[in-house]
Amino acid sequence: MTPLMEQYANIKKQYADEVLFFRLGDFYEMFNEDAVEVSRLLNLTLTHRADCPMCGVPYHASKIYIARLLRLGKKIAICEQVGEISPGGGLTERKVVEIITPGTAVDSEYLDQATNSFLCSLCVTHGKAGFAYIDVTTSEFKATSWNASLMKDYFAKELGRCNPKEILLPLSLKENEVIKNTLEQNPTVSVSYYPDWHFNAENSFKRLTSQFNTVNLNSFGLNEQSSEVVSAGFLLEYLEKTTNTQVPHIKSIKIYHDTEFVIIDESSRKNLEIIYNLRDGSTQYSLLDCVNYTQTAMGNRLIRSWLLSPLCDINRISERHNHVELLYKNNDLLKEIREFLSSILDIERLAGRIAMQRAHAKDLQALRTSIDSWIKVREKINDYDFALINLDDAKFISDLIFKSIHEDPATSITEGRIIKRGWSSELDHYYDLQSNFNKILDDYLEEEKQKTGIQNLKIKHNSATGYVLEVTKGKLGAVPSHFIMRRSLLNAERYTTDKLQELEQELNSASSKIMETEKNLFIEIRNKLAEYVPYLMNLSHEISYVDVICSFAHAAILNRWVKPEIDDSYDFDVRGARHPVVEKHLPKGEFVPNDIKVDAGDDGISLALITGPNMAGKSTYLRQSALIALLAQTGSFVPADSARIGCVDKIFCRVGASDNLARGESTFLVEMSETALILKSSTKRSLVIMDEVGRGTSTEDGLSIAWAVCEYLLNSVKARTLFATHYHELTRLEHKKLKCLCMDVKETSGNVIFLRKIKEGSAENSYGIHVAGLAGIPVSVIDRAKEILEQIQNKASEHPILIETTDKSENQEVYDSASAPVLQAANGPGLFSDEEIILDEILSCDVDNITPVNALGLISRWKKSLSGK
Known part of the structure; x- marks a missing residue:
């Protein structure tokens, strides 16, 4: 080589x-x-x-x-x-x-302004998993923990909450099946494994206390044994090694718990298309797309965070609603604030670059203009009930930058044109020397003329000798002693002086002196501003909060949304509810609103069983319910005529599933896994949305599962539930906390019109064949399907079946299959016992034309079928 x-x-x-x-x-x-x-x-x-x-x-x-x-x-x-x-x-x-690295990049060219650039870490110690994530560009630093046995439920959920760019893991977790499966579902995350000794509790504790300048971590809710400490400490160590710089702006860490936010599992988050749609993974046709009218990068990031972490604290939710209402009712004020916000740049990341000594002069000017715009906003909202910080420091920062930094500075600190004239007398001297050197020479020449009396004295310059004083032959007798001979010419002689050499030397070094002095002055100014980074971070949080509130108010005005009422009841009563995404992309006035009413209280109806054909709007009805709850607890107004919502602790949305063949999971297995999570995790305060449970297997199995799931939700969980199904047999289920709803359909002259309106009762037909025809299935297939359907329905009507349902008392906490059964008739194709099937064959047998051999064959088969009974 x-x-x-x-x-x-x-x-x-x-x-x-x-x-x-x-x-x-x-x-x-x-x-x-x-x-x-x-x-x-x-x-x-x-x-x-x-x-x-x-x-x-x-x-x-x-x-x-x-x-x-x-x-x-x-x-x-x-x-x-x-x-x-x-x-x-x-x-x-x-x-x-x-x-x-993806999680440590700080230059603006590498960052997406709309999203956080989170670096996260996970490790398991003493049976608990500690999870931490940090955005070095904004100083956001958070951590949580859970029992290691719950890794499957928690890891994917937390990964979806922060959506990191990069994750750091110990080698001992490399073969963990839960970790591997979750990371496979997040292929864009950069994953790095490190030896377990990197995840050291003692070193991490020291690293955190050193970073926060504290003797312990009690004020952050942590101690030396806390699971969060290990992953959080390793993040700081990794940051410093990769960025090759200190991170002094990381001043604290926030420990959060599930009880603070509405829990939304990863599957539900995707199904509801909160941030990204399922079609192409973009934000178009997502909930975010409907409410995001933020004007700043900081607000853009915050609104995403809010949508992914709705609140459970009614007081905080109400505070947000009141602020949105203030601007909703004062449209002129809202317009003025949004106009000023549009000229505010990313103060949060500018402050981070200042702290890490990465900011250049243009960054400082961007900070100044942004602060000035925010001061104008504050003049508009100071009299209102916002939690605002003092602006004295903001005005000082703006004034410092205005007086010191050039209006249109260079990006590089070695290019000059950074510091404004008047800030430094030393720098001004070098600038004057450079720009007024001819005048300086003229002044000096006049001074020497007065001293020597040589009125025809001249200053000359060439590349060989530099600047010299030229004296004609006739005036040589007047040459003073401080003149130093340089060269003799035919008609004159040339001299220099100490002062002239000094001036020339200053001129020659002026450019380098300007660059050096400007660099030193700029670093001095930037270091001064670094003292105010914590203040700037608080200021950016204030700006982003107001920006998101303005965004919610603007969305509410555009879409005619209303302020919801959030309380501690178990009610969910929304009148004239609309799907925010679907309505936005339909022509104005075309979306059909519907009422939603479920109540998990002792005397309320907790489960609405919804039947109706495909394309009639069941899935839209279900999803809009979940999205309205989510919006309400985020602090936004909601798409409805009125809304009263008892605070929701968890939102589950099971509306279809896809297979995962790489992990050996069929569509039905994925569906059952999601259903199991809902049944195990939901509470009386949860909102459960389920669509077509049991459709991925045989009719008998699917109906049985769907029936049992409904009973469990009614008797054990008791959560507010919207349950859509094509199994019409489920409408025979009777329970005091269940009601049947269906999508209204109008039939005229053989045509079917989906009215997209919900009504009480159950659907009489699924109209699947009609939908198949709309999809372009050949007419011959449609006609044959109608014949087969008629035969099946006739046979089903001849042989009704009996299904048991259970209804247990309100005081029972555990599902009890031995509860007193209530028998209800239910018609279902393919749900016949062996005896019924054999009896049907006997009754339909043509005894006059059957051969003895065929008769004996039938009898033998019937005997085998019944022998196990």
Whole structure:
């Protein structure tokens, strides 16, 4: 290998997991496996150097390519030339100066303004899982824990809550099936495993106390044995090693628990399409798309966080509702605030860059203009009931930047044009020297003329001698002693002086002095601003809160939403409810609203059993109920005429499932897993949305499962439940806390019109054949299907079956299958006993034409069927 490739190979050994950007002149080059992979991912030309695969990107455009690699979950090690380039062509010293990973990137070019860039960590100690996540660009740092036995329920849920860019795990969890399965469902997350000794409780505790400058962690609700400590401490250690800088703006950590927020499992979050739609994974046609009218990057991130973590605290929810109502009723004020907010840049991340000494002069000017815009907003809302911080520090920061930083500064601190004139007398001197040097020379020349009396004295300049004083031959007798001879000419002689040499030296060094002085002054100003980073973080939180409140108010005005009433009852009473996403994308006035009324109280109806054909609107009705509850507890107004909602602790939404063949899970197994989670986890205060339970197996099995699930929800869980089904047999189920609803349908002249209106009662027909016809199934198939349906219905009407249902007392806590049965007739195709089937065959047998052999065969088969009874 050449010396250069040996140098590359030695550095690459230390950064085997990263893509090594190896600086060669004006390019970053990649070799071997890095080159092959990057050329494929970025569609770059793959070349060779001494039989080694090679590709490269220009140094000045490298951030574009790095950003693309980060989005693909790659880590990048930046290897720079740190030594002087040898004139003789010797090898230049190189070393890695920075590691950029998806969860530690801080430059704006690598970040999505609308989303947090979370780095998270998970570890298990003493039977408990500790989970922590941090966004180094905004200083948001949170942690939680759960029993390790509940990993399957919690890990996916927490991963979905924070949606991290990168996760750090101990090697001992690499083969954990729950962890592997969850990570497979989140392929965009960059995953790194580290030896377990990195996750050390004692070191993590010391790291956290050192970071927060405390002797213990009691004020954060932690102690040395807390599970959260290990994962949180390792995050800080990893951040400092990769970014190669301190993170002084990380001042605290928030420990959160499930009881603070509405629990929404990962499957329900996806089914409800809260942030992303199921079709293409974008935010279009999602709930976020309906309410996100934020004007700032900070507000954009916060509204996502709110939607993923609705509140359970009624007082906090009401506070948000009241603030939304204030702006909802004052449209002129709302317009003014939103206009000012639109000119506010990302103060949260600007403050983070200041703390990490990454901010440049344009960042500071962006901070100043943003603060000035917020001060104007504060003038509008100071008299209202918002929790606002004092603006004295904000005004000081704005004034400091205004007086010190150039209005249109350079980005690099080595380019000059950063510090404003008048801020530093030293810098002004160098600027004056540079821009007024001719005047300075003229003043000096006039001074020497007065001293020497040589009125024809001149200052000349050339590249060889620099600046000189020229004296004609006739005036040589007046030359003073401080003139220093430089050169003799035919008609004159040239001199210099100490003062002239000093002026020339100052001029020659003025440019470098300006750059050096500006750099020092800028760092001094930035360090001063770093003292105010905690204040700036609080200010950014205030701005983002107001921005989200304005967004909710604007959405409510646009869509005619109302303020919901949240209380501690078990009621869910929404009149004129609408689906926010569907309504937004339909022509105005076309969406049909419906009422929703369930009550988990002792005397209320807790389960609504909904029947009706496909395309009639059952799924929309179910989802809009869950979305209204979610919006209400987020602090938003809701799409309805009125809404009274008893605070919900969990939202479960099982509305269809897809298979996971890679894990050996069929559609039906996925469906049953989701159903099991709902039955085990829901409480009386939960809201349960279930659609088509049991459709992935045989009719007998599916109906049986759906029936039993309904009974369990009625008798054991008692949660507010909307249960949609095509099993009309379920409408025979009787229970004092159950009511039957159906989607209204109108039949005229053989045509079916779906009215999309809910009404009491049960559907008489599923109209599946009609829907199949609308989908383009051949007419011959449709006609044959109608014939078969008629035969099945006739046979079912001849042989009704009996199904037991149980109704247990309100005081029972555990489902009891031995409760007194209530017999109800239910008609169901294919649900006949062996005796009924054999009896049907006997009655329909043509005894006059059957052969003896066939008769004996039938008798033998009947005997075998009945022998096990």
